[in-house]
Amino acid sequence: MLTRSSALILRRGITTYQSTWCKNDSLFRVHPSVSQALAENKPVVALESTIITHGMPYPHNLSTAKEVEAIVRAEGATPATVGVIEGKVHVGLSPEELDHLAQCKSSLKVSRRDLPYVISKGLSGGTTVSATMIAAHRAGIPVFVTGGIGGVHRDGENSLDISADLTELGRTPIAVVSAGIKSILDIGRTLEFLETHGVCVATYGKSKNFPAFFSPQSGFTSPCQVSKPAEAAKLIASALSLGLQSGVLLAVPIPEEHAPAGQQIEEAIQAAVTEASAKGITGREVTPFILQKVNELTKGKSLQANIALIHNNARVGSQIACALSKQMN
Ligand code: PSU
Numbered sequence: 580m581l582t583r584s585s586a587l588i589l590r591r592g593i594t595t596y597q598s599t600w601c602k603n604d605s606l607f608r609v610h611p612s613v614s615q616a617l618a619e620n621k622p623v624v625a626l627e628s629t630i631i632t633h634g635m636p637y638p639h640n641l642s643t644a645k646e647v648e649a650i651v652r653a654e655g656a657t658p659a660t661v662g663v664i665e666g667k668v669h670v671g672l673s674p675e676e677l678d679h680l681a682q683c684k685s686s687l688k689v690s691r692r693d694l695p696y697v698i699s700k701g702l703s704g705g706t707t708v709s710a711t712m713i714a715a716h717r718a719g720i721p722v723f724v725t726g727g728i729g730g731v732h733r734d735g736e737n738s739l740d741i742s743a744d745l746t747e748l749g750r751t752p753i754a755v756v757s758a759g760i761k762s763i764l765d766i767g768r769t770l771e772f773l774e775t776h777g778v779c780v781a782t783y784g785k786s787k788n789f790p791a792f793f794s795p796q797s798g799f800t801s802p803c804q805v806s807k808p809a810e811a812a813k814l815i816a817s818a819l820s821l822g823l824q825s826g827v828l829l830a831v832p833i834p835e836e837h838a839p840a841g842q843q844i845e846e847a848i849q850a851a852v853t854e855a856s857a858k859g860i861t862g863r864e865v866t867p868f869i870l871q872k873v874n875e876l877t878k879g880k881s882l883q884a885n886i887a888l889i890h891n892n893a894r895v896g897s898q899i900a901c902a903l904s905k906q907m908n
């Protein structure tokens with residue numbers, strides 16, 4: 580439990596965001612189910628949408644998005660999927676809006692840097708971890724669940740291809756629950772970069788090993804470890820109460836029963852990375868290309884594992900959001 584005074588500081592902090600930001604305007608809309616839950620201090624879980632627009636093929640993207648929302652609800656929290664629809668940032672989508680994003684072929688991949696452009700042009704898109712963090716924080720939501728985050732790319736020390744997700748974690752006070760970082764990225768340098776930006780990184784579960792998305796272990800050690808929702812919630816509450824203004828990254832290993840496919844997926848990833856570089860694919864196209872190629876090479880096994888780990892993250896993240904809301908009230 581938090582002490583009464585730190586719970587008050589935390590609640591005041593969150594209320595300040597809400598009164599300052601949680602206003603609907605021409606650029607920003609919080610779905611009524613989300614604003615009601617926030618007003619009643621009930622747990623809310625933010626969800627991203629690049630995974631829907633660029634991370635998975637239709638119709639798996641739509642069914643997974645709906646299943647994830649259902650898991651969040653079953654755990655007692657309100658889901659708030661974030662996306663941009665016709666030039667407006669939405670925090671919480673209706674079933675029709677979710678459908679629209681999942682099927683719309685012209686949806687863009689929207690990270691922090693893309694927000695001004697898509698808004699000014701009235702375009703639609705799926706928000707990456709960085710853009711979702713901005714919107715969720717603005718709405719006053721402290722917990723956000725995704726599959727995996729971006730990182731420092733291999734050879735990133737030369738290309739400077741470092742995901743905006745990492746700098747966002749350094750500047751936006753939100754807890755991101757993910758299955759770690761894919762081995763297509765440079766995991767060691769990603770952890771170093773997160774340290775430089777003051778991001779608190781913890782593995783969730785029995786081991787301190789930082790997970791590598793399809794595999795429960797990357798071989799790198801997390802600076803921290805938490806094993807229960809209440810413990811994770813206390814870590815998040817402490818970060819918020821301190822007013823650090825930086826995020827927390829909670830890395831949840833893929834469930835053991837889905838880990839055996841990891842080796843085969845790993846080999847496919849190597850092949851996909853080689854093909855991407857031979858084809859000269861760069862920038863924001865890299866991750867979607869690799870995800871699609873790996874799915875093809877593993878005959879759908881990587882997609883299955885991807886869906887399983889997202890379900891698991893949604894469960895764990897919702898339990899953490901519920902524990903945090905209990906500690907704050
Ligand atoms: N990793 C996945 N699936 C995804 C992404 C990452 O397994 O869909 C998406 C997330 O939205 C993440 C973004 O924020 O890719 C990172 O893209 P980039 O590496 O271009 O920063």
Ligand code: MN
Pocket residue numbers: 740741742743862863
């Ligand atoms: Mn990049």
